[in-house]
Amino acid sequence: MFLRLALLVFLPAAVAAQQMDHSEHEMTVGTTGVVMNENRDTLPRGCTEVSRDHSFTIYAGREYADQQHGMMFGMSEHEVQVEPCSRVEITFVNEDGIRHQWMVHGLPKYLYPAGMFHIEAMGEQTQKGVFIVPPEDKTYLIHCDMAQHMEKGMRGQLVVGKGSGDLWSVPGISDDYYRFPYLSARSAYVAVFLALAGFLATFWLAGKRK
Missing domain, CATH: 2.60.40.420 (Cupredoxins -  blue copper proteins)
Structure with missing residues (x-):
């Protein structure tokens, strides 16, 4: 118990001191x-x-x-x-x-x-x-x-020089958030349409069974 208490008290301070060491x-x-x-x-x-x-x-x-x-x-x-x-x-x-x-x-x-x-x-x-x-x-x-x-x-x-590409989330330079290149806007619209069609088809089939 005493050892756990000592670790809780002194370990964070030791880590902080190490991180702040600019020697x-x-x-x-x-x-x-x-x-x-x-x-x-x-x-x-x-x-x-x-x-x-x-x-x-x-x-x-x-x-x-x-x-x-x-x-x-x-x-x-x-x-x-x-x-x-x-x-x-x-x-x-x-x-x-x-x-x-x-x-x-x-x-x-x-x-x-x-x-x-x-x-x-x-x-x-x-x-x-x-x-x-x-x-x-x-x-x-x-x-x-x-x-x-x-x-x-x-x-x-x-x-x-020519740089190595813009960094993300630089005000006035690049977008706030990184946009994944594998999902284009067209693909996103198709995915939403298919999800909506599947949702409506579920209700239509449920109605026919009644």
Whole structure:
């Protein structure tokens, strides 16, 4: 009994501590926010030089929430397009009174621990960060990792080169929900018609038996 109680009390705390361990990340912490895994100079494998320098200013807050139902937060740019091997500077302007983040996932882990680049701006603050993208054509996820912020609209995509296809549920870019390709609209209408015909036939046969 005592062992079970101890596990219930201490195990969740241990798991949470492990999940929040950012010791492997390169962090810059200031009064305006945090930058993780900033990279100004080290080239990803396959890049011989920085192809171009990009600078983007991204605004975040309720004002930029998409008009779709359920959206609460948003960003001024839900899609960022850059050349392979380019250096990208992000100026992240948080116009809300709460914290927001601009995170990229799927970057090479040998250069970006956990495969991510991360900017967090405190409420009504501005935070800058720089990173260099790999040489491959690929689409990367951008989102805010604060609880429910991505689900409420803070989701985007970083398109390097030609990209690898739009991510799903990016406001203003792709559909809210993934639509399965194996069921076309025509097939759906046929399925509904057959189901309705079968339903009516059941009642017709039941009436004849009476």
